[in-house]
Amino acid sequence: MTISLRHARVRYGPLEALHGVTLTAPAPGLTVLLGRNGSGRTTTLRALAGVVPLSAGAVLWDGTDVTRLPAFERARRGLCLVPERRAVFGSLTVRENLELVAADLPDRLPYPELEPLLARRAGALSGGEQRMLALCRALPSPARARVVLVDEPTRGMAPSVAARTYDLLASLDACVVLAEQRLPPALRGRRVFVHELRRGAVVFSGEAAEWAARSAAGTVQP
Numbered sequence: 001m002t003i004s005l006r007h008a009r010v011r012y013g014p015l016e017a018l019h020g021v022t023l024t025a026p027a028p029g030l031t032v033l034l035g036r037n038g039s040g041r042t043t044t045l046r047a048l049a050g051v052v053p054l055s056a057g058a059v060l061w062d063g064t065d066v067t068r069l070p071a072f073e074r075a076r077r078g079l080c081l082v083p084e085r086r087a088v089f090g091s092l093t094v095r096e097n098l099e100l101v102a103a104d105l106p107d108r109l110p111y112p113e114l115e116p117l118l119a120r121r122a123g124a125l126s127g128g129e130q131r132m133l134a135l136c137r138a139l140p141s142p143a144r145a146r147v148v149l150v151d152e153p154t155r156g157m158a159p160s161v162a163a164r165t166y167d168l169l170a171s172l173d174a175c176v177v178l179a180e181q182r183l184p185p186a187l188r189g190r191r192v193f194v195h196e197l198r199r200g201a202v203v204f205s206g207e208a209a210e211w212a213a214r215s216a217a218g219t220v221q222p
Helices: 039-051 073-077 094-099 113-117 127-135 159-170 207-215
Strands: 001-014 017-028 029-034 056-059 079-081 148-151 175-180 193-198 203-207
Touching: 001 039, 001 175, 017 029, 017 039, 017 056, 017 175, 017 193, 017 203, 029 039, 029 203, 039 079, 039 148, 079 207, 094 127, 094 207, 148 159, 159 175, 159 203, 193 207, 203 207
Parallel strands: 029 175, 029 193, 079 148, 148 175
Antiparallel strands: 001 017, 001 056, 193 203
């Protein structure tokens, strides 16, 4: 199972954000999109999810062209996008947010830290707590997402919770694509595929170990 872009271009008005991007994320496993702000990481995730249309190119899922398939249909087929912002419904409680995914909550949440907060409104949570809540949509649940796209998954989390988050994401039997500014230390010892983007174009594709070696040699930017 894979999801990929082929010569994808995305425009926001007169500005082109992706310039013919081609990349593949295999499954099961982790793929990391690396790049600074403005590199095209978030747009790549949104293009894969169908949130933004392509002006050229294609999105392929398991070899099938889904370029014209709307975002809600991709979600029905098992694609889950966890955006960096507005990833939870702030006016709903933690419990109500979780019940949008599954009517019956599991005996133990992926993040036990949320259990005493079930009655609290999501908008009153800290940034890290909101990320935990948003990720609960993608982590093991009756929904069983087949493709999981997460923009900066550990923003605002304590280091120990962030490390646990990467363990949870790595344990999924799914195609998991993460957008990060830097390769997290917790992933450097794992078999992870990396695509580095700069200014809307892919400048490196390969395994994390190769990326780290090139970074140490100054071939790519850390």
